[in-house]
Amino acid sequence: MPEEKFSPEESLQIIQSMINQVKSSVKNNSFYLLLWGWLVFAAAVLHFGLMKFTAFDKPWLAWNLMWVGVIISIINGIKQSKQARVKTYVGETMKYFGISQGIIFGSLAFIFGYYDLWHFSFPIYILIYAVACFFMGTVLQFSLLKWTGLSCLLIMVSSVFMGYQWQLLLMALAVMISYIIPGHVLKSKENN
Numbered sequence: 803m804p805e806e807k808f809s810p811e812e813s814l815q816i817i818q819s820m821i822n823q824v825k826s827s828v829k830n831n832s833f834y835l836l837l838w839g840w841l842v843f844a845a846a847v848l849h850f851g852l853m854k855f856t857a858f859d860k861p862w863l864a865w866n867l868m869w870v871g872v873i874i875s876i877i878n879g880i881k882q883s884k885q886a887r888v889k890t891y892v893g894e895t896m897k898y899f900g901i902s903q904g905i906i907f908g909s910l911a912f913i914f915g916y917y918d919l920w921h922f923s924f925p926i927y928i929l930i931y932a933v934a935c936f937f938m939g940t941v942l943q944f945s946l947l948k949w950t951g952l953s954c955l956l957i958m959v960s961s962v963f964m965g966y967q968w969q970l971l972l973m974a975l976a977v978m979i980s981y982i983i984p985g986h987v988l989k990s991k992e993n994n
Contacts, residue, residue, distance in 0.1 A: 831896055831942060832988035833878065839981030841871045846974040853967050862920075868907075875900070895941055903934055924969035928958040928976045935980040947984040954980050 845867045852861030879897070886893070907930070914923045935951025938944075954976045961972040 831938065832985045832992060834875065834900060835938075835981045835985030835988065837874060838871055839977045839985055841867050842977045843974045843982065846970045846977070850967055850970040850974075853970070872904070875904075892941060896938070899934075899937065899941075903930075906930060921966045924966075924973045925958050925961045928954055928961055928973060931976050931980050932958060935984070939984075942988075944984065944988065946987055947980075950980045950984055 845864045848864035848867075849861050852858045852864060907927070910923070910926065910930075914920050932951045932954035935954065936948050937951075939947030939949070939951060957972050957976045957979070961969045964972060
């Protein structure tokens with residue numbers, strides 16, 4: 803194949819285009835970290851509050867907030883697909899990783915519900931957050947996300963020794979540390 807020669811202006815345009823694609827990828831990932839982080843945080847705290855401070859007999863209904871995240875994620879994903887001119891390795895990796903996470907969480911919710919194993923669920927979910935954040939931090943080359951993900955391993959171990967209702971608060975802490983804080987840092991980096 804003949805080698806193409808680019809003028810300095812064309813080279814700068816290509817480099818600028820690549821930088822813009824990376825910026826867009828970072829922005830997209832901060833969106834999902836913040837969306838899911840805040841939804842899980844709200845559901846866990848609401849579930850805890852309903853369980854601890856009310857006589858409401860179905861506090862687990864707070865987790866229906868996750869459907870809001872599913873709908874917003876699908877709409878945002880379709881919108882991003884239509885706007886994307888070029889597919890990047892990072893973008894495609896994160897897209898399929900997000901879909902895989904959805905499959906894992908949905909399947910576990912089905913299994914835990916079917917066998918009534920909810921008292922085991924939160925340490926496992928926290929473990930998945932830890933691994934997911936470590937992976938995302940590696941792919942995005944964002945060390946804060948890797949380290950906050952690994953810190954969730956300590957929260958996961960602690961949650962094993964706590965009662966179910968306190969595991970809800972540890973779940974909220976885990977997503978605050980591993981999703982919400984890195985999501986806001988990523989968003990501020992993208993804005994700068």
